[in-house]
Amino acid sequence: MVILIGGSSHVGKTLVSQKLLERTGFPYMSLDHLKMGFIRTKRTELTVEDDYEMRYFLWPFAAEIIKTAIENSQNLIVEGCYIPGEWKASFTQDYLSKIYCTFITMSEEYLRQHFDLVTDKANAIEKRMPEELDLERLILCSKEFKEDCKKFDIPNLEISNSFMFDADKMADHILHEAKNSTKA
DSSP states (O other): OEEEEEEEESHHHHHHHHHHHHOOOHHHEEEEHHHHHHHHHTSOSSTTOHHHHHHHHHHHHHHHHHHHHTTEEEEEEESSSOOOOOOOGSHHHHHHTTTEEEEEOOOHHHHHHHHHHHHTTTTHHHHHHOOOOOOHHHHHHHHHHHHHHHHTTTOOOEEOOOSSSOHHHHHHHHHHHHHHHHOO
16 A cells, blocks of 8 residues: 655644554655755756745656555555645556545644644654745645645645644544555
């Protein structure tokens, strides 16, 4: 089984992936690491600021890694904001039957009311390079991922005032949904 966790920046994808690793023993791959490998080896002119372009640059490589894991009967979690809405187009039905994907987003109301909490949790699982978070950019990013969820029929776990972030509960939910939707 392969579990894809995409969606907005700073929503807890890496933390949820870590929780899934702890529950399942499945390794996870951060697309941020793949991105930095390409940037640092100068295999691309793209930079850390080029999120949209990077998504479509990285995805073909990530898709082939996913196919290899499935062909080798290996489980894998792939997380990052670089999973495009049209990710399914990269796979045949046989591969798709072994993949579960969900995106995590945040409601605008939640972001506006809890921006300090989002900022404080930025390093919950990884030490990020210092950055100043832009509230309006995070709101726009979540809206774009929510639109992709609707357009491409991707389950969306939206963090809101009525559905607060809880990495353990999210991991349990994702694992339950993944087991029900794939032929594990």
